[in-house]
Amino acid sequence: MDAYLLLDFGSTYTKLTAVDIENEEILASAKDITTIEDDIMTGFDKAYKKLEEQLEGKDVNFVKKLACSSAAGGLKMVALGLVPDLTAEAAKRAALGAGARVLKVYSYEITNYEAEEIKNSDVDIILLAGGTNGGNKQCVIHNAKMIVKHNIDVPVVVAGNKVANDEIREILEEAGVYFSVTENVMPTLNSLNVEPAREEIRKVFMDKITDAKGLNNAESFVNGILMPTPAAVLKAARVLSEGSDEEEGIGDLIVVDIGGATTDIHSIADGEPTKAGVNMRGLEEPFAKRTVEGDLGMRYSAVSLWEAGGSRKLRNYLGDKKREINIEECCKYRYENIKMVPKNDEEIKFDEAMAKVATELALERHAGHIENVYTPMGVVFNQMGKDLMKVKYMIGTGGVLVHSKNPGDILNAGTFKKEDPTSLKPQEPEFLLDKSYILSAMGLLAHDHPDKAVRIMKKYLVNV
Known part of the structure; x- marks a missing residue:
């Protein structure tokens, strides 16, 4: 066969x-x-x-x-943009959607110190963005010159103000820097165009990075x-949601991927407001969005997960009202023994409590929220980020979910709770499990x- x-x-x-x-x-x-x-x-x-x-x-x-x-370490990138909340954020989202781990995002014209920081980092690709088409071009040109000046020998994907592209080509070609030019990640103010940059990053990954790895x-x-593996997961999520030429998709969905070092969230949904009278604010959200929480992991990031969630949150999930368990010690042990496999009910229960904290916090950061603004005309409701309340499915993947007897309980930690009424996390999703990886x-x-x-x-x- x-x-x-x-x-x-x-x-x-x-x-x-x-x-x-x-x-x-x-x-x-x-x-x-x-x-x-x-x-x-x-x-x-x-x-x-x-x-x-x-x-x-x-x-x-x-x-x-x-x-x-x-x-x-996967595909590691830095993103350079102009304004932190606009082109720099757009560049970051393009890199994340391409399956990269974003080491750092730089805004405005980078300094000599920042250029050296990039040079000395373990970065695979630089995403060079900045300026809307026809807008500011000095910043992205300056940053291209700084890459050359500091002899940063890393492939560069150029996805900024198209008016600057001719000059950037000359700068990088003359210096012998490997680069490719694609469409601007933010062609007009607040509008995202991340797919061309994602595809270009994937090509560079195939052409250059696989040998280096x-x-x-x-x-x-x-x-x-x-x-990169995260890009493959995002592609699977998108085709499952949207369907294909011959096969119907299942609709809006979220993938929760809990690993030893990070918790990745993928959402496939337009994220538009589901309630009347709510206004969208901030940068446009991508239909296929990926976020990576580097402080929420089961082993490498066990200590930072404890620091992010706190002992009380872990105890609540453990049901440890008498404080019999040393939370800090358990997290440190997992950090120091990254290949640890839980062998008894107590260890399994602690791992699952960690997974619930990771799911709760990762969805909290990924999903949008509502802000109440008081004006002379009354209260105005603004939405920042994606509204995921009506998402149909949450799909769990990763070892702790696959081996759990109660994966639905872990995924449920990431759903909407009345205690946090401004969050736009999924309200009543159906839970699916990627049991076969x-x-x-x-x-x-x-x-x-x-x-x-x-x-x-x-x-x-x-x-x-």
Whole structure:
């Protein structure tokens, strides 16, 4: 039978999924530790042997092998823009939507100190934006010159004021900097245009970054490393929501991805006000939005999760009214033992309490909120961010959710609560679970077969 082999070279695990294309079934899946320090194919080979054992006796012909990757820290970017809440924020959103981890966002003309900071950071791509089309061009040109002046040898994606592009091309070409130019992320005030920049970032990732990450050994085996893993998850979420040419989507949805280092939230919804009399304010929100909370994780970020949520919030989820559990000590132990697997009910309960805090805070930051403004004409209600109250589905993925006996309770922590009436978190969503870890794989499959990807997700996402 003809099949696709879909690979995710993750930061911790390399995950393989074999898909029967004709029957739209998952034939097998396997994983092993990612070995980026030595040879990434060592971990792959171990996972592949496990996959072969599951496929024994089946006549499988892999007609295509596609991969995504978040190995070696994933795709790391810095974004440069003009005004912090406008073009700089637009650049950040474009980078996040491309599957990047944004190390820092710089506004206005960068200083020598900031240029050196960028140079000494472990950045993979610089997203150079700034100015609406026909507006300020001095800032983005200055920042291009600073990249050259400080010999920052990093690929640059230019997505700013189009009037400045000719001069920026000359600056970067003369210095021998690898760059590409695409459409402005904010062509007019408060309007977003992030898709062209996202696609350009993906191309640069494929052309340049995979070799730098030591993934060139894998490229001889696969047909292509198409995108960073978070971008694959976002693509899967979008095609599942919107549907494809032949297959209807399921509507607005949110993906909650809880990992060891971060909690990622993906929302696929226009986010327009669902209540009458509410006015939109602030920067336009992308239909497909991703946020990354680097302080909310189960292991690498366990201590910062405790600091962000506080002991009382964790105790509330633990039901620890007598304060018998040392919250700080438990979080520090997980931070110091990142490969810890909970072995008893007490450890499982603590992990799930952490996951609830991560879900609650991550959705709080991702979703919009209502502001009450008092005017001579009375109270005016302004919406900042996306209204997600009517979102139909919340989909959970990540180890703590997949292995939980009560994943719905974890996801429920991210829903609307009367105690926080200004929040626009989902009100009554249906909970689904990515039990088979297929979202990133389906994002890859959707590149060639979107219809099949949608149908497989509908089949394998479990209702909880």
